[in-house]
Amino acid sequence: MNRMNGPDGRKGPHPMPGTWITTRAWLLMLPLLVVMIAVIGWPLVDTVRLSFTDAKLVGTAGGFVALDNYAKLLGGASFQRALITTTWFAVVSVAAEMVLGVLAALLLNQQFRGRTALRALMILPWALPTVVNATLWRLIYNPEYGALNAALTQLGLIDSYRSWLGEPGSALTALIVADCWKNFPLVALIALAALQAVPRDITAAALVDGAGPFNRFRYVIMPYLAGPLLVALVLRTIEAFKVFDIIWVMTRGGPANSTRTLSILVYQEAFSFQRAGSGASLALIVTLLVTLLAVAYAALLRKAAGAS
Amino acid sequence: MSALEIRDIHKRYGEVETLRGIDIALEGGEFLVLLGSSGCGKSTLLNIIAGLAEPSGGDVLIGERSILGLHPKDRDIAMVFQSYALYPNMSVARNIGFGLEMRKVPAAERERAVRDTARLLQIENLLDRKPSQLSGGQRQRVAIGRALVRDPQVFLFDEPLSNLDAKLRMEMRTELKRLHQMLKTTVVYVTHDQIEAMTLATRIAVMRDGRIEQLGTPEEIYDRPATLYVAGFVGSPPMNILDAEVVGNALRLVGSEETLPLPADFTSTAAAGRRVKVGIRPEALRLANTDTPGASVRAQVEVVELTGPELVTTAKLGEQTITACLPPRTRFGAGSQQLFSFDEAVLHLFDPESGRSLRPV
Numbered sequence: 001m002n003r004m005n006g007p008d009g010r011k012g013p014h015p016m017p018g019t020w021i022t023t024r025a026w027l028l029m030l031p032l033l034v035v036m037i038a039v040i041g042w043p044l045v046d047t048v049r050l051s052f053t054d055a056k057l058v059g060t061a062g063g064f065v066a067l068d069n070y071a072k073l074l075g076g077a078s079f080q081r082a083l084i085t086t087t088w089f090a091v092v093s094v095a096a097e098m099v100l101g102v103l104a105a106l107l108l109n110q111q112f113r114g115r116t117a118l119r120a121l122m123i124l125p126w127a128l129p130t131v132v133n134a135t136l137w138r139l140i141y142n143p144e145y146g147a148l149n150a151a152l153t154q155l156g157l158i159d160s161y162r163s164w165l166g167e168p169g170s171a172l173t174a175l176i177v178a179d180c181w182k183n184f185p186l187v188a189l190i191a192l193a194a195l196q197a198v199p200r201d202i203t204a205a206a207l208v209d210g211a212g213p214f215n216r217f218r219y220v221i222m223p224y225l226a227g228p229l230l231v232a233l234v235l236r237t238i239e240a241f242k243v244f245d246i247i248w249v250m251t252r253g254g255p256a257n258s259t260r261t262l263s264i265l266v267y268q269e270a271f272s273f274q275r276a277g278s279g280a281s282l283a284l285i286v287t288l289l290v291t292l293l294a295v296a297y298a299a300l301l302r303k304a305a306g307a308s
Numbered sequence: 309m310s311a312l313e314i315r316d317i318h319k320r321y322g323e324v325e326t327l328r329g330i331d332i333a334l335e336g337g338e339f340l341v342l343l344g345s346s347g348c349g350k351s352t353l354l355n356i357i358a359g360l361a362e363p364s365g366g367d368v369l370i371g372e373r374s375i376l377g378l379h380p381k382d383r384d385i386a387m388v389f390q391s392y393a394l395y396p397n398m399s400v401a402r403n404i405g406f407g408l409e410m411r412k413v414p415a416a417e418r419e420r421a422v423r424d425t426a427r428l429l430q431i432e433n434l435l436d437r438k439p440s441q442l443s444g445g446q447r448q449r450v451a452i453g454r455a456l457v458r459d460p461q462v463f464l465f466d467e468p469l470s471n472l473d474a475k476l477r478m479e480m481r482t483e484l485k486r487l488h489q490m491l492k493t494t495v496v497y498v499t500h501d502q503i504e505a506m507t508l509a510t511r512i513a514v515m516r517d518g519r520i521e522q523l524g525t526p527e528e529i530y531d532r533p534a535t536l537y538v539a540g541f542v543g544s545p546p547m548n549i550l551d552a553e554v555v556g557n558a559l560r561l562v563g564s565e566e567t568l569p570l571p572a573d574f575t576s577t578a579a580a581g582r583r584v585k586v587g588i589r590p591e592a593l594r595l596a597n598t599d600t601p602g603a604s605v606r607a608q609v610e611v612v613e614l615t616g617p618e619l620v621t622t623a624k625l626g627e628q629t630i631t632a633c634l635p636p637r638t639r640f641g642a643g644s645q646q647l648f649s650f651d652e653a654v655l656h657l658f659d660p661e662s663g664r665s666l667r668p669v
Contacts (some may be wrong), residue, residue, distance in 0.1 A: 201393035204360050209407035209454070210381030219406070223397035 037254070048217040051281035057274035069281035078257070078265060085172065090240035092125065093176045093183070097236060098229065100180060101187025106217075108188070108247075109195045119192070126185035134249035137178035143167050165251050168258035176258055179246055183239075187232045194228040234297040241290055262286045309493040310369070311336040312357070312462050312559035315568035317366035319352050319518075326352050327363070328518040334511075337492040341505040343541070344515035346355075350498045351466060353515075353643045357496060358464050370461050381410070387464040390471060392447045394439040401426075401435040404453045409645050425457040428487075440542070445476045452487070465497040469504060481507060502542045506530065514538045532656075536663040539587045539656060545620060547656070550632045556584045559655075561586075564607045564626025569652045577666040578657055584666065587656035595640075597650035604649035605630075609642050621650070 045282040051069055055062030073079045108119050125133065138164045140147045143163035164174045198221055244263040247253065253260035253268065258266075266286060269281025312334040319327035326349045334340055342350040357368055359380035367374050373665045375383045385541040386407070394403050402409070405422045413421070429449045437445055455463055468484075469477045485508055488495060490572060499505055505512050506526045514521040514529060514537070522534040533539035539547045551562040557575075558567040568586060570578060578584055596604050604607040607623035607630055614620075618632045623646065632648055640646060 160617040199393065200389060201389040201391045202395065204358075204397075205387070205389060205393035205454075206388045208358060208380045208385070209362065211406070212410075215410060219398070220395060223395075269501075 005179050025180075041238055047280045047284060050282055053277045057270065057276045057278045057279075062277055065277070069278040070285075073278060073282055073285065078260070079262075079285075080258065082260050082262045082265040085259065086141070086241060086243070086263075089172065089176060089243060089261060091181075093179045093241050094233065094236045096180045097184040098233065100184040101232070102225070102229070104184065104188040105195055108192055110240050122185050123190060124185075125182050126189075128262035130182065130245045131249055133182045134246045136180065137174075137181070138165065138250050141174055151276065164238070165257055168256045171251055171259050175247060175250060175279055178250065179240070183236060184244070187203055187229070187236065190228050190232045191225055194225045198224045230297075230301055234294070234301065237297070238290055238293055241293060242286070262289075310334055311338070311371060312340075312496065313367075313369040313372075314353070315330075315369070316351065317368065317369045319349070319356065319361070319363040321421075326518050327595055328520075330366070330512060332520070332523065334494055336494055337510075337548050339488055339495045339497065339508055339510045341509035341512045342496065342498045342515055343500070343505040343512050343529055344500060344521075344564045345500055345541075346391050348515040348615060350515050351520040351598075352410060354387075354464050354466055354496060357383075357462070358385055359383050362380055366509070367377070369608075374619035384461040385464055386460040386462075387466065387620065388451050388468045389453050390467040392439070392471075394447060394449040394450055396439050396579075398438070399435065400431065400437050400450050401640045403439065403450055404457050407458045421457050422453075425453045428456065429453050446470065446478055449483075452484075456491075461494065463495045465495065467499055468497075470499070470501070477504075484508060494645065497633050500597070506542065511541075514541060532667060533587070534665050536587070536658045538587060539658070543591075544625065545590050545631050545633065547589050548629065549658075550586045550588070550625065550628050551660070552584055552586045554578045554580050554584060556580060559586055559657075561605075561625055561628060563628060568605065569603045571652045571655050571657070573668070574655075574657045574666050576668055579599070581619070583660050585658040585660050585663075587658060588630075588650060588654060590591065590631040590633040591618075592650050593630075593634070594650065595632075595634055595638055596647045598647065600647070600649045602649055602653050604647050606645055606647050609640065609644050609646055612642055621646075635642055 021085075022249075052064055052066060052069070053062035054065050076083065104122060108115060128164065141164040143149065143161055143166060146161075146164070148164065149158070149161040162170070164170050202220060203216065210305045211220065242263055243261055244267070245261055247261060247264055248267075251259045253264040261284070263286065266279055266283045269275050271281050274277075310333040312332075314330055314332040317327050317330040318325065318518075328635065330349075330353060332340065334664060340355060344350045349569075352361060352400045356363045359375070363376070368376055370384060370483055389433060395406065401422050403421075404425055405418045408418045408421060423432070424437070426435055429452060431446060431449050431453065432444060434442060434450070439450065444452065451468070465484075469480050470479060481504060488508070497504075497508060506529075509526050511523065511525055512529045513523045516537050524532075524534075529538060533542065536549065540549065544666065552559040552568065553562065554570060555567070557570050559570055559578075560567050594600075605625060607625045608624045609621055610629075612619060612620040613622075614636060617636060619636050620635055620639050621632045623630050630648070658664065659666055
């Protein structure tokens, strides 16, 4: 009669199929595992091995130097400065993107003529390839014929043309602006989707309850935005921490290393200076930092999911 | 002095006119139900009173003061939404007290008001919970509590019971009636459920296509429907509507040999030879035998459905169909001929073109 009881009527685990299912699962995963070990696992292991040697990119295989590479890097000024530059770039650009993105989403969530067109237009910067975006901004910042110089002089805000990307004081800020312009639409899109999920009755109830615009945003709309925004924050911070392409195209880490982030430093160490050993150890440090970020955010997300 | 007065309200969305001149005046403590099928404009009217929509013309007054152009929070109204519209991130207590919090009522006073309201609605034990931890009925109570706590001049309810299952809906209906009897506040209540309208209202406004079809007490709406639409909308099963012709002092049913008496009320308006629509409620029909005094018609029974409290019988009167609600113990089979009797006072006559009642005013 037990057969009639369905799954709940079963007593104890099924005797045989467990092992077969496990075997079959492994077999099915095998092709992917092979590929992953080939393109991720083995290079990672080899990078770890390299990081303990003084190998050059070409020529000598190098000898074992234990933790020398790590000690030199962590104690050296260029790593510390690159870490600070990277953190500054990531924090400022992501914060600005979040604020701009949410503001843009709030605006685009209002009823007005041409809203659909504006929504489509807004995605454009994000849809552009980074290299195109970087080239565009290099033109805007150009010290001789750049649009920014023209605009600012004509408005009377500066007296003479400046080299925005050529001065250590302004280069990083100029980069952050370019990065924001490219990436705030992603945040705006995510926020807009979240805003559209806020039930109309709830905002109407808040109106009747007497909540002003700020309180409505703070108490009624923000709870709906928090989760999706956290995801955007995670993605954008990790990406900003790894930033390479936009900087490489616009400043190559200059002037005077003022825009040299960790990824640029890794590139220079490994390929410009051809020091494969210390380049590998630097790359591992960056990987570790990004992993830490990811783990911290994953924990945050779990906490947020538990709270709601 | 009217507690709430609605004067010639119009609402137009582009080419479409959803409200075409609504006039209602309510005394303090009245329970007005706006009744109609979806799209009749009843929710739009409620939103206009609440300040969530602006009318294209007309005026709304609360206590003799025009509230048009005022922010919803300044109108001295509170609203209960169909979806409850509770703030999901806040506790029940904060949900109820949010309106007071936004009006900067001191915390101690607020807490007392929330607690009193919760006691009234028997949800004191739920104050620390989040809306997601509540059942539908409990959420509805919280939503009502949020409106009650502010002690407004007018309560607005937008189909508050339609998301509840049948049993709970009945419980909450009684609960609402109890609250209204106790608090005696002015209520405007939107629903498409005629039972809710009949049981709760002191007055019902039956709406159709942006107009009020009839405004009256539940008894008036049920006993003296002003139009065919009202007659068909209120009552379940709906009123039987039969085509007939006035012949002398009788009504000859179209497509049948049967005749009905012409009620005395209508002799002045229903001239001989005139085509009319005759309405008779299923519950006004009784099973009779040839000795039963009063009017009767003979019909051939088609379908018999026992619902429990009554036997819903569908029968053919020539080409027309008639429904009767009979006592459940009645025993007869489909296909048999039966005699249905009624008082001539229960007949309603309507003009077939305009649909208006022929009852002299």
